[in-house]
Amino acid sequence: MNRTTLSLIAAVAALAAVTGVAAVAGGTSDSGDGTRAAAATGLPVERSSLVCPSPSASDVASTTYTAFSPGWQGAKSAGAEQAAKGSARLLPAAGSADGSGPTDTDTDTETEGGSKGKRKATTGGAPMVPLEQPGxxxxxxAEGSGASALTGTADGRLAPGWTVQQTTTVDAGVGRGLLGTSCTAPDTDFWFPAASTASDRQDYIHLTNPDSGPAVVDLELFGADGEAGSSEAINVPGRSTVAxxxxxxxxxxxxxxxVHVTARAGRVGASVQAADTNLGGDWLPASADPAPSLVLPGIPADATGVRLVAFAPGEDADLKVRLxxxxGSITPAGNASLHVKGGMTAAVDLGDVTKGEPGSLILTSSDGQGTPVVxxxxxxxxxxxKQETAFIPAAPAIDTRGTVADNRAKGSTLTLTAPGETAKVRVTSSAATGGGSPxxxxxTIKAGTTIAKAPPRPSGGKGAFAVTVERLSGGPVHAARTLALTQDGLPMFTIQTLPDDRGTVAVPAAGQDLSLLNH
Structure with a gap:
């Protein structure tokens, strides 16, 4: 997905104010007086945006939202004002789960089925998970089928790394099980391999517009034989959601x-909710941007079935498959490679490929062309x-830091993969919602290996906690968290990958150049 860098202009303007006149320079250029300009530095972002989809259409759904911000240790250096202030909250978006358009339902009103949980579907609704401090x-x-999609922002000291986890339990019906998703940043381009329109699946694409102006979205669907359907110029009104x-x-x-989602005007948050008649359901997050090499981290040790779905947006792609x-890394028996025709979706069932050990799948281009895929x-x-399903999209590496919220004392497993070089990471569990200490x-993850660990438990507190992974040294690291619950013998679970939280923005160095005043 494309990533929007915030606050860059503001940061440069601030530097200009400090120096009188700022000459923006690269790391190796000279300033006006002949001295070398300093390299670009990273400053904490000042604003972050997130979108959470409408959690469920089931009357027996129960949803928990968990919000967290690790903050940034260098925030104080960006100014005392930013370090002292900050807010983070989510507000309900207008719209209904079936895409019928804006609604105006009061908070906690009772539905015809007797369930509660409907929230006022306007921007005037009560804030959800408001944060007051990092750490x-x-x-x-929210209970029942009426919970709205949510949009919101974090600013000041709460903006770097702001994370919200949405976890829903559905006890019965199509798509029953544990459905989890990390609320995502709005964007303009998304790819969703592994969706389905088979007779036993009910998959919805959720589009949520966090901004005041309308967004216009196009959908393209690609199956085994190429283009399978489309929908153009879908109007998503400001601060509304359509499914x-x-x-x-x-x-x-x-x-x-x-499924390919493109916003031709505005931006949206996009997620696919997959519901299977026999195998439960979960959220399908967007894949990492098309690339010739991909990592899909976090296959549970007890997985009984693994299906790989890939798509090549351009030319044909030949992929080498490694587990x-x-x-270390091995070639799955009988599945050393996968050929993906351009513009078509390819799939292969790998069975119980992990054989009782945690694993991650690594895909690399083997055609010499470096053809990008998702x-x-x-x-x-x-x-x-007693079967349940979850999804793992190709995940970008953690460059500096990544966080996932709503971890539990039992049932949480963190998976870490170093596909290239050996890497060293620090894993920090925050204080819990009931108190305690981090x-x-x-x-250390050896090159080519995957490790799975229960996150360290906060001391002295109960409740949910957040887990932050910081890369300290070495090569790229990819991470995922599995949350597992067992209910009436059903192994409910959900998996979330941990992308880099992009808590800082690179600001070009600014050197004083008074000669500009002579022009």
Missing amino acids: TPVTDT LLLSTLTKEPQINLT SGPS AALRITRGKGD ASETY
Whole structure:
């Protein structure tokens, strides 16, 4: 996805104010007096935006929101005002889960089915998970089918690394199970391999506009034989949400489908909610941007089924498939490679490929062309009528730091993968919602391996906590968190990857050049 860098202009303007006249320079250029200009520095971002989709259409759904900000240790150097101030909150977006348009439903009014949880679907609704300080998570809940999509911002000291986790339990019906997603930054381009319009699937694409002006969105759907459907010029009003059933956009059922979302005007948050008649459901997050090499981290050790779905937006792609485990990387038996035709979706079932050990899948171009692709995994746990599914999209590496919220004392597993060079990371669990103190551990991930660890538990507190991974040295690191709950023998679970939180922005160096005053 494209990433929007915030506050760069403001930072440069501030530097100009300090120096009188600022000459923006690269790290190796000379300033006006012949001295070398300093290299670009990273300053904490001053504003972050997130979008959370409408959690469920089920009357028996129960949703927990957990918000957290690790802040930034260097924030004080950016100015005392930023260090002292900051706010973060989410507000309900207008619109209904079926995409029928804006609604105006009062908070906690009772539905016809007797369930509660409907919130005022306007920007005047009560704020959700408002944060007051970094380092301590807060939670909020919503019950039933009426919970709205949410949009919001964090600024000041709470902006760097602001994270919100949405976790929903659905006890019965199509898509029952544990549905989790990290609320995402709005953007203009998304790829969703591993969607489906098969007869046993009900997949919805959720589009949420966080801004006051309208957004216009195009959808393209690609199956095994190429283009399978489309929808153009979808209007998403300002601060509203629209959800579309994918099967209404295809002429024939598609078992494996790739959805491409493009905003031609404005920006949106986009997520696919996948519901299976027999295998439960979960949120399918967007894949990392198309690239010739991808990492899909966090396959549970007890996975009973793994399906790889890939799509090549341009030319044909030949991919080498490797499984990274605790002792190194191997080639899955019978699945050493995957050929993906340009403009078509390819899929392969890998079965119980991990064989009782945690793992991650590594895809690399083997055609010498470096053809970019997108990819995702559908993971199945359990057997018979006690099966559940989750999804792992290709995930970008953690350059500096990544965070995931809503970890539990039981059932949380952190997976770390170093696909190239050996890497060293620090894993910090925050204080819990019920208090306590943070706890940290340092891990070394050998080149080509994957390790899975229970996050360190905060001392002296109960409740949910956040986990932050900081890369200290070495090569790229990819991470994912599995949250698992068992209910009536059903192994409910959800998996979230940890992208870099982009808590800083690179600001070009500014040197004093008084000669500019002579012009």
